[in-house]
Amino acid sequence: MLASGLWLVGAPAYADNSAASIDIKRTTLRGTVPDLRVDANRDGVVDLSGSSDERLEDSREALFLANLDDDTRRCLLPENLVSLDDPAYDQKRAACNDAADNIVNGLFDERDLASIHALPMRDAPEGARIAISGAPDGSVRLFMRDSGQLRTFDPSTEPVPAQALRDGLELRLEGRDIIRDTRWNGTVRVTLSLPDGKSDTVALRQAPLLLQHTLQTSSQVILAARPKLLSKDEFEKDPILGFTYEDYLEFQKPLIPAHKSFRDTLDAARQSAEVDKPLRQLPIDKADMWMQDMFEPAYMSVPGQDGNPHIIRVLLRSPDLARPGSRVVFELRRRDVAVVQQAQDPFEYPPLWTATSIGWAISMPCHPTRPTANTIRMAAS
Known part of the structure; x- marks a missing residue:
């Protein structure tokens, strides 16, 4: 099935661990x-x-x-954000921010x-x-x-x-x-x-960087756009590693009609959860539509002047730079939204469907013994 990325916001992201007041004044x-x-x-x-x-x-x-x-x-x-193959392009884009x-x-x-x-x-x-x-x-x-x-x-x-x-x-x-x-x-x-x-x-x-957990309020639901079926010429100009064109067709064709059903079901869930913003569909790279594997939402927070936390949401990009489809995360960077990647040479990583797919990470709700939630990391064998 297609995967969606849930972009969450909510609970305060900082701990009040200030020391007791000091009596001596100046x-x-x-x-x-x-x-x-x-x-x-x-x-x-x-x-x-x-x-x-x-x-x-x-x-x-x-x-x-x-x-x-x-x-x-x-x-x-x-x-043409998904058409450039130079890893230096990724490093340059990741380095662009207000700091x-x-x-x-x-x-x-x-x-x-x-x-x-x-x-x-x-x-x-x-x-x-x-x-x-x-x-x-x-x-x-x-x-x-x-x-x-x-x-x-x-x-x-x-x-x-x-x-x-x-x-x-x-x-x-x-x-x-x-x-x-x-x-x-x-x-x-x-x-x-x-x-x-x-x-x-x-x-x-x-302020610490914290993964958002599943009990925080949803702000927006993000979905991979409907896949486009490539012609044989298009496929052969930019093939998918390990796939013949026939393999690609067998994998991709059923997803095109299934996309509408998945999108409609997801949109109904969004409305039921009273998420005001409409579904946002992001472009995909060829057959790579696994949006939940592209990035993981996190956040940093400090006390704000208005009494509410001042939050910068941080989207952690999949560390596999050989996966150009995850470049779509840079489209989401804006005011109070950052993108961070931590990666080495992409060819030092295992295939993209294993541990580098960031959808394998999940942050469980806060617990008295773990006030900043508990992160679970899984991987396929």
Whole structure:
């Protein structure tokens, strides 16, 4: 049967594991020592006037996102998205996202960045420095508010302008990729130091990438488009590995009339589940219509300013780059929707119908002992 991909959204994706409140306050020292603030209590707002985000040491971590969506849709594919066989094409497309450049691409892109503020210091000296520690090189990027605009800020080469400290320094932290290095737990420390040795440090942690589980609310149902029957000439110009044209016809012909029945049944289920968006049909590559094997929906989330989680949905592409049909996932990349692939040389992988078919992965609902759900991975023998 044809397979569909269910695109799910729902439960909060972050855990409230903040430490207990710290009684010691620095109210009387405000304006005379460095005082960095982040969203330490994870309510979506950096508190600059009260004490909800005040602490003596970085005992609580704010969260930040890997900024991998495409808020302005500058990563759109050409129409012949499944006709290019060069694996470098896949790498180039996967690398296109909002963190790939050093520009904040509008207000929606700014919302994907974590805020770091320093309370104003009226007598701030020249020569103050920002330092980033705990994160692998290239994993994060800083922006600074300068004359009302955000610009890149390289703390390794640039001191903090004294006037920025006097006015109240404003930084933004951007995660540049998901956590692929298992030696890093996602924690980043940002330190503001003055020439006289006074300093302050805050800690942030990259939001985890979580698979969506089957009890989360469906947002949209995605279906492979009706297969097209290739002529013998078309087939022989671009054959399917292991198939003769006769094999292809025997496999493909029954699927064409079956597609309508499957689509109608799936659409009825969508309406019964009260999913408002209509079915979305994506083009397929030749006989490869197994949409559920093309990608797996996941998500990252941080507290939003409006009290709701700010979510970037992440579509994990099948790791088999020899499967060009899965390139359709790049069509779905847009504002708050990212595409991630993790693959080696495609020819090092087993055939596409085994473990590289990502439909073999499923995330079971959350459980008290597994609050972020339980992932089960299967494979054919």
